[in-house]
Amino acid sequence: MLLSAEPGNINSIHWSQVFEPSGSGILVKVHYASLTPIDGKKATGAVSHQVNEICYGMDYSGVTESGHRVMGIVHRGACRNYLRAHADLLWPVPDHWSLEDAATVPLAYAYAFYCLMIKAKLYSGMKILIHEGAGALGQAAISIALAHKCQVFTTVGDVRMKSFLKKLYPELKEQHIGNSRDVTFGDMVLSATSGKGCDVVICNVVPWLKHVSLQCSGVRGIVLDTAQIQNQHKFEFRMKNLMRSRSYAIIDFASIFDSANREELKKLQILMSEGICEAYVRPLGRVTYAADEAPRALRLLSKSWHRGHVLLRLTARALPASLRINCTSKCSHLIICSDEYFGIQLAKKLISRGARMLHICCAKPSWYLQHQTDNLKSLGVNVIVSSNNLNDLDDVATVLKKTIAMGPVEGVYVTSFKDMDKYVSNSLEYLDAMSRKCCPSLKYFAVITNSENVGKQTSIFRAKDNLVISRIEVQKPDFCGDTNTEVLLDRRAWDLSLLGAVETGLCSKLPLLVAQIKTETLPLYQQLGDVADLPLLKEAGDKTTLQDLVAESDNIKVIKEFLRLKYHVCISEHNVLKLNKQKLREIDFLENNFENKQGLAVYFSHIAEDELSSDTHIYLLPTLGNADAEKRVDALKSEYLCVVPGIEGHHVRFRGLCERLKLPALVLQPSLDVLHETIEQAAQRYSKTLMEKIGVGNTFYLLGCDSGILIAMELAAILEKNGFLGTIFCLGTAPEDVKPVIEQQLGAFSTEDQLQLGILKHIFMLLTGEVPSDLDETLHPHSSWNEKIDAYIKIMADRITQTKQYVKAIVQSVYARILSIKQYDSSTLPTLKSTVVILRSPGYSSNSSASSYVIEDLSAPLCDAAKDVRCAAIINNNLSTEILQEFKTKNLCDSFVINFDDNYYK
Template identity: 25%
Template sequence: MPSTLPDDVKSLGFKMLEWDLQNSNNFIKDVSSLDLLVLKTNNFVVNNWNIKEQIKSFKDCVKENGFLLMSYRHVLTPPEIAILELLNREAKDEILNKSEVENYISMAEKNGFKLVSHKTDSITSSQLLFRKLRQQMKDIEVIHILNENYDEWVEAIKEKMAENKDADTANNIWLVGNDTALNGIIGLTNCLRLESGGQHIRCLFDYDNKLPKVVNFDRMPYSAIKQLDLATNIYRDGQWGSLRHICLPKEQETISTEHAYLNVVTRGDMSSLKWFDAHHKYFTKMSEEERNPTETLCDVYYSALNFKDVVLVSGKIQPGPESALFDCVIGLEFAGRRTDTGKRVMGMVPFKGIATTLLTHKDYLWEVPDNWSLEDAATVPVVYITAYYALITRGQLRAGESVLIHSGAGGVGQAAIFICQSMGCKVLVTVGNNEKREFMKKKFGIADNCIGNSHDSSFEKQFMKVTKGKGVDVVLNSLTDDKLQASVRCLAPNGRFLEIGKYDMQMNKNLGLFAFLNNITFHGVGLDCIFREGPNSQQLKSFMEDMTVLLNDGIKKGVVKPIERTVFQKTEAEDAFRYMTTGIHVGKVLIKIRDEESDKITVNPNVMTVEATTRTWFHPSKAYVITGGLGGFGLELSYWMVLRGAKKLVLTSRTGVRNAYQQLYLKRFKKFGKLIEDYKIDIRVSTVNATTIEGAHKLIDESNSVAPVGGVFNLAMVLKDALMENQTVDTFREVCQPKLTGLKHLDAVTRQKCPELDFFVAFSSLTAGRGNGGQSNYGFANSAMERICERRRADGVAIQWGPIGDVGIVAEQLLVTDDKADAMKLFAGIHLQRISSCLDVLDRFLQIPNAVLSSIVKADNQGSGNKADDEVLSQLCSHLGIDSRPEDSTLGDVGLDSMMAVEIQQRLERDYEIHLALTDIKKITVGELKEFRDGSKDGLKQYSADIKNVRANLATVRFDMPSEPTTRLNDVGSGKPVFFLPPIEGIFETLKDLARNLNRPVIALNWVKTMQELKDIKKVSDFYKDRLKQLMPEGNYDIVGHSFGAIVGIHMCRKHVPINTLLILDPSDAGVKDDWSTDERFEIVFVYLRAFMPERILLRIQKEVMEIKGETQRINKLIELLKHYGGKHLVGKDVDEIIKGSFERAEMVVRYRKKNIAKMQTLKHSHTTKMIKRQIKNINTDVTVVKLLRKEEELVRIQDRILHDFGIKREVRL
C-alpha cells in the first residue's frame, strides 16, 4: 500500500516501509541499528512469515542491548468475531494461541533474545518484551547500599563514578540493597543515572529479603539479572520488576455514608453537583464532654432551595468571605428530626443545609406544629424569617400601609403577602407570567390592577396610577437593573426600600441620591451577614430570639402558613436547581431526602445512605503532629487541617518561631474570632528533635497529653544539593536525618503509643520517583520514607510532590533568583504546582489506599478544553435546537436563560480563556455557536477580542459636554486660527489628533447645553456666524467641518459668511448598511460609532437597536449598549445627553436635506458628499473635500465627479 504517513509525522523523521513477507531481505536492507522494534503480530503473519525467519530478521536489525516488543491478541471480543464473519475472515488468523507464543519465546531465546517481561491485560491483549543480549558482557563493580551506614558506600560511589565517567566501555556499577526493605536505593539510583557517568549505574533491590545474602553475579539468580543488564531490578512478592507511575482515574473515590451534604464541584457548572462525605460523621463518636452542648445532630427529611443557592451554584454572584473558611456555602434550611429526642423540627443553617444529616445549633431550630408535615415545615423558615426581618424589623411596617412586593409568587413573596394582609396593608405585587397572575388572584384575592409584570419596568406607571401618584410606603425588592431603579421611583415620601436581592449590590450598581430628598431609606437585607457574626455573637442571639417570637406568634395566629412547593427527589438535585433557574416555579422548591414516618416522635429512624465523594476530615478530639510545621507548606497544611475539622495541632521546628511570616500565621489562628473561640482550637509549637528515638518518644508523649494522636505528617527536610562527586558522608547524613531517621523513629513510637492513629503521612518528592541530578542524598532519603510508608500500608502514605511555586523550598530558595528560566529547567516537562492545588490533591490522596502517590502538573501543549465540556456544549445546542435556527439569531433570541448563560460563561473562561459578560453571551449568534461546537474556536475568541477593542477605544473618548463656547484644541500660540465646527456627536474627541498635528491655532466652536433650543441648520449657522464675528470681526475665516459641521459650514457659505476656506472632512462613511432600517438619523449616528468598533459589534448593536419599536426606546437602548460596551472605563458624565443630542443634530441634517436637496435613493455613497453636491456650485468660497479612497481606480472617478459636480478648486487625498 502507498505511504500514508501524515506530514507532521514525516517531519519527525518517521518513514513507512513495505516488504514481502516471503522475502525478509528487503526488511533487513531497510532497517538496522534499532534500539526498539515494535511488532504487532497475529496467526496470519506467523503462518506467512515463519517465526524462525522473523527472529532472524529482527536479530540483524536490532542492536546489542536493544529491545523487541511484540504485541498480540490472545482472544477476540464477540463484536470483533461478528465483524470478521461478515468479512469472510477467520477469527483464528487474528490471534496467537498458547503454543504459538511458547514457540515464539523459545525461538527468540535461541537467537540471542532474552524474555524480559510477559504482560497481559487479562482481557484480550498481551505483550512480550525481549532484550537482545550482548555477545560479551561488561565487567561490573558492586557496591552494597546499607541504610544509614553512609560511610560504607558514599565515597565508593564517588570513586567508581569518577573512574567510569567518560568511557563508553566502562564497567557497570551495580548498587545492591539487600539489608532492609526500608532502603532508599531506588531514589538514589534515579538521581545518579541523571548525572555524568550515570548511564553505567544499575540497581538491585531485594525488597523481600529472601534472596541469597551473598551476591554473586556469576550464579543464579544474579547471573540472569546481570545478563539482562536492566537499569532497575526489584525483587518483591517473589517477582522481578521495577516501579512505575500509573495515573489515577479522574473520577474521585466514593463511599456509602449516612452523613453527606450536596455541593457544587465547579462553580458555574450545575452538572458538577455531587454529594460529599460530611465532617460531622465524628459527632456520634465523641463523648458528651467532647461535644459542643449548644449543637445537636439532625436527620434531614426535606431541604429547601433558595434563590441564593441557585445564583451561587451558577456563579452569577460571588460567595461571601465565609467561602475562605468553608468549602460549601449553599443550603440554608431544612426540616427533619433531632437524633437525640426524635422530635420533628424545622431549622435554618448558615450553609450545608442540603444534606442527609447535619449538625446545627439548637437555637436555630423550631418544633413543627402537629398539623404540619415535614414537607410543609421545610417551606417555612427562611421565607418567613426573611419577610419578618425585612418588613417588621428593618421596614417598621405599620398596619394599613401600602407595600409593593416583587416576585410575589415566590417563597418570600408569598410569606410577605400573608404577613402584610394580616396587618391590613394594601398589597401590590409583580409576577413573571399569566399563571402566576391567576395564582395571585385566586390565592390572595389581589385585584388585577395591583398585579404588575416583573420582567420590565412597566409596573412603575401602573402602580403610580393605582396609588394616584403617591407611591407605596414599602418596597420589598428582588429585581435588578432598571427594574430596581423603577422600584425606587415607586416609593412615596418617607418610604422604605428593602433590598433582599444580591446581584446589584455585588455589582456595585449606582443608586441616584436625588430620590433620598423624599426622606426615603434604603435597607440591604441579608441574613448571611448576621450568621457571619458567629453563633456566640450577641447580634445573632438577639436576632434569633426576635425571629423566634415573631415566627411562633405567626404560627399561633395562623399568619405563618406552609407555602406552595414543588418537590424533587434527592437523586434529582441538579434538576431541582435547573428548574428553579427557569423562574416558572410557584413558592418553594424542595429536595426530598427520605420518607417521613407516621409517628410524631421517632428516636431511631431508618438509616439512609447515599454514595458520596470522599472528603478528608479530621477528628476534632484528636491531636495531629506536623514535623516541619513552621515551613511554608507546613503552615498552609495546618490552616487547611483546621478548616477540615482539626482542633488540636502540634507543629515542630528545631528553631521554633523565628520570622514574621510564622508569627503572622500563628496570630491568624488566634484571630479567627468568635468562630475559633467556639471551636476551641489549640495550636502548639514544639522544638523537640524527633531524629532521635528519645526525641520521638518525647514528641508523641507531649502530643498525647493534648489529645490522642490521630495523625503524623512529616514535612521536615534539609537540602544539601550537589553532584555526587561533591557529596560527602555528612551531607547524606544531614539530609537523611529528618526524613529517613526521623520517620523511622516516629513509625516505631506511634505503633506503640498511638492506637487511634488515622494518618501517617510523609511528604516525599518527585526526586525519589523520577530522579534529579545533584540531589542523590535527597532522593535516597525520600525513597526510604516511601518504603516505611509501604510497610505501614494500612495507615501510611508517602506523597511525591513536584515543584511547588508559591510556598516552600522552591519558592523561598530557588525562584527568588533573577533567572527563573534557568531554575525551571530543573523541572522540564512539568509546571509549578500551586499550594491550593496541592491541598486539593492531598484531600483525595488521604482517601486512597495506595502507600506511595505522586502529584505533578504536567506541561500540556494540546490546548484547552476537554471532551466532557464538548459533550455538555453539544447537549446545550441540542436543547436550544440551534441546528434549525437562523444563523444570525442570537442565543437570547432562541431562549437562553440567565443561568444557562452563566454556565456557558464559566466554561468559556475556565477552558478556553474567552472572557465575555453575560449580556454578551446572549448576543452570540447561532452561527458562531455552531462553529464553536464543531471545533472552530476562533470566532468566539475574536468576538471577545472585539469587545476588548471597543472598550479600549471608548475609553479614549471623554463624554463631557463643554460649558464654554470655545475650546483650544492644540498648544500652538501664534498664527491665523483655524475654527472647527462640531461633528454629529457634538464633541471633538475624534478630531483632536488632527488638531494637534496642525501648525496653526485650532479653536473648537463648541456645542453647549444652551444650544438645545436650536432645532434647524439655519439657526445653528446664525449662532456660529455671530460667535465667529465676536472672535474675529474682520472675517476671512478658515473653517473645518466634519459630518454635521460640514453641512453647517456649507450653509454658512451659501449665506455669504466671510469664509476664506472651508475644509470638509469626508471620511469613508460609504459603508453604511441599510440592513436594519432606512431611518437616516440612526444611519448617521452609526457612521460615527464605526470609528470606535469593529463591524461585528456595530452590526450587533444595529440589529438590537432597530428591532425595538419606538424612537425613544431605540435611543435609550443604544445608550444602554454604549454604556455596556464601555463598562467602567467609560469616561464622562454626559453620555446620555451626547447621544440624544447626536440624534437631534442628525434630525436637523435630514430635514435640511429634504428641504434643500432632492431625495436620495440610497445611502451607499457618502451622505456628506451627496448633501453638499448641489449646494456647492454657487459658492465662491474655497472649498476642499478631504476624502479617504479605498482603491487607486477610485481616484480618477472621484476626481472627475468632484471637479465636475461640485466645482471644487482643489482636492486633497489623505
C-alpha cells in the first residue's frame, strides 16, 4: 500500500505491506490506480488530514478472483495490490478498453454525475459553466453535458490546454473557452448569455474568483463548489451572491460512502453504465508512472502540471519477501520488554504484519502500557499484559503457557536497552530452553539490545543448533537523560528507524546484526531542496533568496507547508521568497538546538506587548478548531482546552502550540492585580470562572505549565467533585516534580533579597535587552520590597516604552507567584480519576505516581516545551471522538445548500 511516513514530505512516500483486505466486498487485484489532486495536496501537507488517512487513490482498475476485468471506486487507499470492492461502485471494463483506459473513468465520471445529475438535476438545453475543463472532472463533466445537448462554457489555465480541449471536444465553441486565472471568464459567460448567466456552475477556482463564478449563475441557478472542502479555502461568502434565487452548495464526493446514501450509490452505478453504453463515458487523457515513481507522480499533481489523470502502474511492482515480516493471524507472539514505549511500537509493527494475538510481558507494567493495550484491543487484537519476573524456569514456563493458550507461538521478542538488565538477561536462557520444547511453530526469535553481552551466549547456542535467532545490537540514545546530550532524532523517528532494523534482522539469515541507525538530520536548506525540487538551493550562496532562484509558486507552497508541519513555523508565501540559507540555518538551529536556559529564564521569557491583553482574565487563542478566534467566550458551545499559565502568567508562549489544536483554546490569565493568592485559591477562582461564566462541556481539557500544573490539578479535583471528568496535560514535568524542579532552578537565590534582585535583573533584561551592571548598588540602600520596586521603576523610566504601572505590576505578580509555589505542600496533591498526561521534557522523570500517568516524551527542554511540535499532536490524539468528529464536520463538511428568494431582501 502507498503510504506517507512524514506528512508534508513528498519524499517520504513509500510502499508498505499492510493487512490483507478482509471483510465484505469483492477481492480485486489492482493493476492501475489513479491519483487525485487532493492526493498531491496531502502529500505536500497543503491540506490537513487525519493520520490514518495518509494513504492515496480512490479509483482503480484490476481483475477479480474469477478473472473478470473491473474498474471501481473506494473511499481511500486504492493504491495497493489488493482491495475489497464495494459492489455498488464496481463496473465491468468494456472489451475494447484496456485496464489503463479503465482506471481513468470511475471517479471523474461518478463525481461529474453526482454534481450534474444528483445535485443539479441536469436536463437538455441547460447552460453550464465548468471550470478547469482540462482536468479529469472537467473533461468528464463536459462530455456528459454535451451528450445531453447542453450549452457548455469552460475555463483553462493556458493556451495549450485550450488547444487540447478543442481537439478533444470539437463541439465546444472557441469563444466559450475562457481563462481560469483571471476575472475575464465572467465577461465571457455574461456576454454570451445576454447577462442571464448559467443554470449550473461547477466551481473549483481560488477564493478571489469564486465571487465572479457566483455572478455567472443565472436565476435559480446553482453553484457547486468542489474545491472548498479539499483545499480548505478561507472564503468570505457574501449574501448578495444569493440574489436572483441562486443556490450555493459545497460538494464532497466522499459523502457518497455514508450508509445513508445507498440510493445515490445505486443511481450512480446506473448512470455510469448508461453512459458507457451510449459512449459518452469514455477514457480520459492520462500520464502513467511506474509504482516506484509515486513521489514523482504526486509532485506533478501538487504543481497542477497534468492534464486528465495521473496513474500508477502496480502490476510491475514486486516487494522482496525477505524484507517483510509475515505474521500468521492464528499464531501468538510474546514480547518481553524493559522499555514499554518501544514494546508498544513493536506490537503495532507486528499487528501491521498480520499478528492478532500478543502477550506483552514487563517487569512493572504502567498505566501507560495498559492504556495502549486497551487501544489495541479496540482494533480487534487479542492482547494480554503480564508482570512476571522471569527469574526462574517456572516463571518463564508460566509466561509461555499464557502465550501458547492464545495460539501456537510464532515469535518471541526480547528488548533490553539497559546495560546489565538482569530482568532480560536471566530470562533469555530459560526462554531458549522452554521454547525448544514448547514452541515447534517458532518462526522468529529476536533479542534487541544496546549491550554487548545481553543475549550473546543464547545467540551462539541457537545458531549452532540451526535454530532461528536474530540478535540486533544497537546504540540507543538516552532520550530522557542529560539535556546536554546531542540527540538529533526525536523519539518517534528513532523508533521507526529501529523497527526497520528489527524487521530486516528478523528476515535475515544472519544470527547477528549491528544496526547503525542514522542519528543526524540533513540541514534544513538541503531538506527543502529535496522536498520542493530545488536542487540549486544546495549550491546557492548564504544571501541568495528563493526569489533569486526563481522559485515557482508551487515550490513556495510546498516550502511553506513543510515549514509549518515539521518546524511549526508559520510564514506567508511573500516572506518565503525572502528566505535564504542564513535564515534557514537560524530556523534549523531553533528547532534542533533549543537553548538550554537556566534559572528564571526557564519560566519567564516573554513580556506581553499588549498591556490590556496580558491582564484579560480570559484570553481566547486561535486554533484549527476556532481559527478566527475573537476575544470573547460566549460563543464556546463545545469542549475546549483551558490553558493555565505558570509564573509568566499570560498567553504569549502558548500561541504557536494552540494554532495546531483541533478544539478551541482559552488561557485563564491570573491578572496582574491578584497578588498573595495561594495555589488552592487560584484553582477555586478559576473553577468559578469555568462553571459560571463559560460552562463545562461533557468533558474538560486542562493544560498546565510549571506552577500552572499545580493549579490545573487542584482545578481538576474541584471539577471532579462537581461531576466532571477530563484530561489534564502537564507541560514539562509531572505534578510532583514542579516544586522540586523550580526550587532547583532557583537554587542560586539562597535569600529573599537575592531572589528579589534576580527577578528585577531578569525583567530589566527582557524589557531593555541589556544586563544591568549597577542595579545591586542602586537598590542596596532600600530594605523593603516596595521601596526596591519604586527605585527600580525610576531607573527604568527612560529605557522602556511600557507604562510604569504595568512594569510594577509584572514585578509584583512574578514574585508573588514564586512565593505561592514555595508555600504549596506537594504532598497534598489530589488523586484524580481523570486522565493525566505528562508532556515530559528531557531530564525530568517522576518516581512517585508515574504508574497513574500517561507519559509522552518531548525533545524540547523545559523552557521551550510549548514549542515542541509533538505537543499539539499528543493533545489532538487525546481528544474524544465526538470532538474530532465535530472538527471534521466543521472543516471538512459535506455539501450544504443555501437558497434565499429575492423577497428575503425586501
